[in-house]
Amino acid sequence: MTPLLDGRRQYSRPNNRFLIFALAAILAIGGLTTRLFYLQIVNGGQFTVLSEGNRTSAEAIPSARGLIYDRRGVALVKNVPTFAVKIRPVDLPEDRRDDVVSRLASLLNMDPADINGAIDSNPGSRFDLVRIATDVPDATARLLSEAGDALPGVEVVIEARRQYPLGTLVSQLLGYTGPVSPDQLPALRTEGYLPDDLLGKTGIEAYYETQLRGTYGSKTVEKDASGRKIQDLQTVTQAQSGDSLTLTIDAKEQALAQKALLWGMRAAGLKRGVVIVENPQTGEILAMVSLPTYDDNAFARGISGKAYAKLLADKNKPLLNHAIQAHYPPGSTYKLVTGSGALSDHKISTSTRVTTRPYLLLGQTKFWEWNHRGWGAIPIMLGFAHSSDTFFFQLAGMLGIDRLAHWAKNFGFGAPTGIDLPGEVAGIVPSNPWKQEMFGEKIYPGEVYQAGIGQGYDVVTPIQLINAYAALANGGKLYKPQVVRQIIGPDGSVVRPFAPKLIRRLAVPRSVLTTMREAARNVVLVRHTYNLVDLPIVVAGKSGTAEFGIRDSKGRLPFHSWFIGIVPKNPKKVASDPTGMKAMAREDAQLVVLAFAYDSRTKGNTATEIVKYYLQLHFNIKHDYRNFDLLHRGNFYQSN
Amino acid sequence: MGVIRAEPARMTDWAARSIGAAWRAFDLQLAAYAGLLAILGLVMAYTNSVEQGQAVLSGGTTFVRGLMWTGIALIAFVVTTAFDYKWLKTFAWPLYALQLGLLLATLAIGHGVGGASRWISVGPFDFQFSELAKILMIVVLSNYLGARQGRLGSLTSILGACVLVAPPWILVMLQPDLGTSLVMIGILAGMLFMSGASLRWLGSMAGLVLASLPIVWNYILRDYQKQRLLSFLDPSSDTQGAGYQLFQSQIAVGSGGLTGTGLTNGSQNQLNFLPVQESDFVAAIYLEELGFVGALVLLVLFAALLFRLMVAGWRSKDPFGMMFASGLASMILFQLVVNLGMVIGLMPITGIPLPFISHGGASLISLAVGLGIVQSINIRQTRAEW
Known part of the structure; x- marks a missing residue:
């Protein structure tokens, strides 16, 4: 056996392979450098804009919806603060969905099918909130907001809902407000409606929607990648309350x-x-x-699928004026x-x-x-x-x-x-x-x-x-x-x-x-x-x-x-x-x-x-x- | 083979040489480049910790863990440098058994995300043994290919090398860890090439691999792996789904510009737009915060490091030393190209860490062991004739 340290090589070194390997390394690193130059120097500005857009986004400030009075000034509709429960689908893990939905259903006393239906017919993207229930009792709302990790994706928000004090007396006339439906959303989006927005669906609420709604304001907010709001940055435009209506109706x-x-x-x-x-x-x-x-109030509170189907099936058509x-x-x-x-x-x-x-x-x-x-x-x-x-x-x-x-x-x-x-x-x-x-x-x-x-x-x-x-x-x-x-x-x-x-x-x-x-x-x-x-x-x-x-x-x-x-x-x-x-x-x-x-x-x-x-x-x-x-x-x- | 042969000359070798001579043969440049890269890795660990809102020096932050791993890596480097690499030839087969053992253990008791088993918990730390397995793989291949000098024109040598790689490769694929398995193929290809194996056979092998890609696609790749590859083809088509990471990563890199947004100021990183930002996508943060200038520094350091590795291989008098240096260089080059390529949208997402920069104790320690072996090779050669 040849001593190892005799200063001579013990094999024929493939010199040309070293050369090729070095060339390959230079080519690879050169390629990376070129691409980086293109991304960071040539196209840099464009990505900076994208990165800013990623961070801040515009969010609507809802306006107070106009009220409706009869010809003598009797209030026919009021805005009352209420708790609404919404789900952001992207935050709801698919494997926990059934569990979350069934627990939510029992807490809200709803049919799980209605909740699943709301999530599945969500007109917006998975990052947009989906309305699950409106007019949730205080105690339930408190329970839900404290549930946190137990109910991922579930959010409790305070919003105004319509209350119709005269109930069935003026139902078909006034109509009611309800969530934006998926087929309406594309057209309404250009007018500033949000996927979880409410709008007049029937009657005066629908006919005078533009006047009653007012103009939503806008603010910029900082968000992280999951769409969670970090903070409000600034108000761009103030919300303008809607106009009120005085009816000819007495x-x-x-x-x-x-x-x-x-x-x-x-x-x-x-x-x-x-x-x-x-x-x-x-x-x-x-x-x-x-x-x-x-009763319009049933719709304003968020009518259950079953109750709505019953109204629709009634052969005397109570929903029709x-x-x-x-x-x-x-x-x-x-x-x-x-x-x-x-x-x-x-x-x-x-x-x-x-x-x-x-x-x-x-x-x-x-x-x-x-x-x-x-x-x-x-x-x-x-x-x-x-x-x-x-x-x-x-x-x-x-x-x-x-x-x-x-x-x-x-x-x-x-x-x-x-x-x-x-x-x-x-x-x-x-x-x-x-x-x-x-x-x-x-x-x-x-x-x-x-x-x-x-x-x-x-x-x-x-x-x-x-x-x-x-x-x-x-x-x-x-x-x-x-x-x-x-x-x-x-x-x-x-x-x-x-x-x-x-x-x-x-x-x-x-x-x-x-x-x-x-x-x-x-x-x-x-x-x-x-x-x-x-x-x-x-x-x-x-x-x-x-x-x-x-x-x-x-x-x-x-x-x-x-x-x-x-x-x-x-x-x-x-x-x-x-x-x-x-x-x-x-x-x-x-x-x-x-x-x-x-x-x-x-x-x-x-x-x-x-x-x-x-x-x-x-x-x-x-x-x-x-x-x-x-x-x-x-x-x-x-x-x- | 496989018999431990005690050779008195080796036992006395270390003692026979003066520390001074060893120090002169020690490649200071190689150590320096590696050290600078490791420091860049620590800087990234620091910026990551700050951006996660952690108190940087409190226990358990990315930065503190990074410091600890760097310390351990330094010790590993010194120990392996001092250790005579020629013993590796002697212990090649036991080391091969150790490699398989580690991978089997990972499969058996390891854990990971989404049903994968990749890490083994050692105390409070997760250790990815497949990283160490890559270095052991280089040792085993260096021994095999070095011993077959002169017979490398034959197909049997090439097939033999493939057969050696197959068991650990399969074990890695079972985890499943596409990234590491690809790195193993990269190492094998690089080492076969540098061994002087017949180019005709190597070319045919490569052709065969390409031809088998449809089979791999249909029967071997998991759905999420396919998804990653598909989203690579058009990252902007689905910016919220599978292409999300690629898209966000390119935004991060692009918004870095010439000098970057400054350390700890990356908006993409800070607001969690980038997933796995401390490991596989750390380069995106690096490129956003340090810009094109930082990119040049990084690439120059890697190029210099690779150069010093090739020099070590060139100088090595015995084929094992040359093969090991080439293998380590192949591994680092492959991971660099694939990881950076992924971050800047040239390659699909495969989950390969960027050497030194991506956080991960196993990766850093394995690199330290590899570099220590190369230094051991350096100081155990007689002065080169040039």
Whole structure:
């Protein structure tokens, strides 16, 4: 064995490999240097900006949402501080999620499915907070904020929630606020909404969202990588409180209207009904009640999925404002259009007598008078008063469908009134072009007859109907109905004062309208509406019975009943005007009241009884004129 | 082989030479570069501790642990320098057994994140034995390849080296520790190349490895490993998920600019944007806080260190010394390129520490042992003929 330390190499050293290895090392280190030069010197500035952006971010300062008052200043909504529970998904480890959700569910007394649903339908990123529960009791909130590591990702925040002191009285009108839904978020984000934000979902809360919300402020905050806030840096812009609203609604009238409607519906065993009270001189809505209803507070508190599903499944649709969001056949109330049209087009005059019969024959089909007898040859004052079907069949025939449609549209039917509430529907005014488009054929003569008495294809919303009668009452000015009277700025100044908005002046001559108002008074005078005439005040009006749906075993159709009452200014009956005709010749009516009773099938006209009861309450009439026996079910076609 | 042969000449060697002669042969430059790099590592430990809001000198901070490990590493360095490296040849096989034993123990009782077993707790400290296993691997390969001088043109030598590496490599993959297993392949490749093995065979082997990549992808790599590789291909596509680390790391490096944001002032680090900032991604903090100037200092130190290692190998009269120096140089170069490459977005995330700078006792002590062996080789050669 060669001694090791003899100073000679014991192997042939691969010198060229040393060279190559050194070159490779130089190349590798040179490559790293080049890349670093590019990143740090050439592109350095760009990354510095990115790094700053990483650290600070803008955060919104919520603004105080505007309040809502009735026309007398009664608060209809308040902002109350409340604890909300939110989850930041990025901080909730997936393997602990089930555990955290089930513990949270039991603490909050919620269904775990609702919590999981909220997390899964989170519209924002995993770094954004997801709303789990609003209006959490103090004790629970304290418990949750102390849970800390036991409930990772769960945060308790204080925020303002809406409280609706009158609850179910004004639910569909006011609407409620709720969390931003995933499909809304992309559009709303550009307007400054946050993923866990609340916004008006329905009713006035939704329609006046922009005004009520105000403008969110902005501040810069420092955050770490997990999105946790370290500190507020500075306020960039202050939050600006939202505007408040004063409604045209009078909470007292609303309560009376609801009381009257509830009584009528209970007495007759009805499931749905509407009462609207309007000032015909301005288009202001004083009361708008749609039953059944729900409680906005349930939504403001964060409604459970189960409770919401139940409301949605209810076939009487409590979430819907039936006054504007549903349309129904108007029945005989529509004779206002047919009569006004025939007079305006000079098909008849006030003295023209039209012969009423037990029925009209069109081909093989009999078109029956509602009492199967008729009243002989009568002028429009009586035809309207008795609500003669054969009378208005003939008027419709004289007008033809397209003229009839013209006058209907002139009265505001077939198009939304433009009331300041969301979701209004248009109704249907049948005409030849309409039927051509829908069914590809012309209107049949029988359908013209039906259209003349508000049956067949005719459907209207309660708001359209009362608005048409309001125009009748004021002498031809068709106003846009309004529920918000004024918009008040945060400093108390009036941002938008009230002004009536005229849709159009009716093309119907004022003299024709005066005739129709007198005819409407005659409806009451001939006791078509039973004892309504006995009230100590002058009331004109028109009832309607509208068939719908499927015939029963005796060939009878179920029906809705309508009544629209017009009350003149100074309505007290006076000796100088025993019939009240003089009062009705004037155009100064202050009050128009509509009642709609869905699927009534009572002996008498339930809607008339409801309006009568409302007027009793409104005018504080001590004597009770209600006819309880008219509200017994089962009898058919007692009045029309 | 495998028989311990006592050679009187070796026993007397140390005593026969004067301390002065040994000191003259000691590569002061090599020690100095390594020392400076270790100090940079301590500086990073300090800045990390400050940024984590720890009282720097209280027990258990990154900095205090760093100081302690550096002290232990220094002792390890002195001891291995004094130790005659030629004994390593004698003990090569027992050391191989020790390497396998350590890795098996790690698998059996080790712990780590996400179900991996990488560390063994020694008292209050976690020790990653796979770091030490890399050095032992270099010893074993140096012994094997050094003994096969003259027969390196044959395929058997190359295959033999591969067979030697296979068991520890498999044990590391089982942990699973992709980073260390890649470093082992890097060491093997570097040492085979430097041994003078047939380039034709080496080329064919490399081709074979490349061809087998699809199999590795489908059957060997874990999902998170694939995810890291995929996110490397387009880090900005998913800046909150798998590409997050890569993206944040590049932001950190880029925002360093020429002179850096200053020690303890890195925003990325301070606000926890960077994950694993004390170990695998420490270079990102370094580059953010010390900038391009700091990067040049670091790279020059590494280049000088590698140069001194190659010089040691060049000077070595016996093939073991040359192979060991080459192996250590391969390891450091490979880890430098892969770690920095990862931080600046040239390489996928693989979890390979940056030598000296990344915090980790095992890594530092293993480097100290390796460098001590190289110094032992230096001082046990006769003066070079040049």
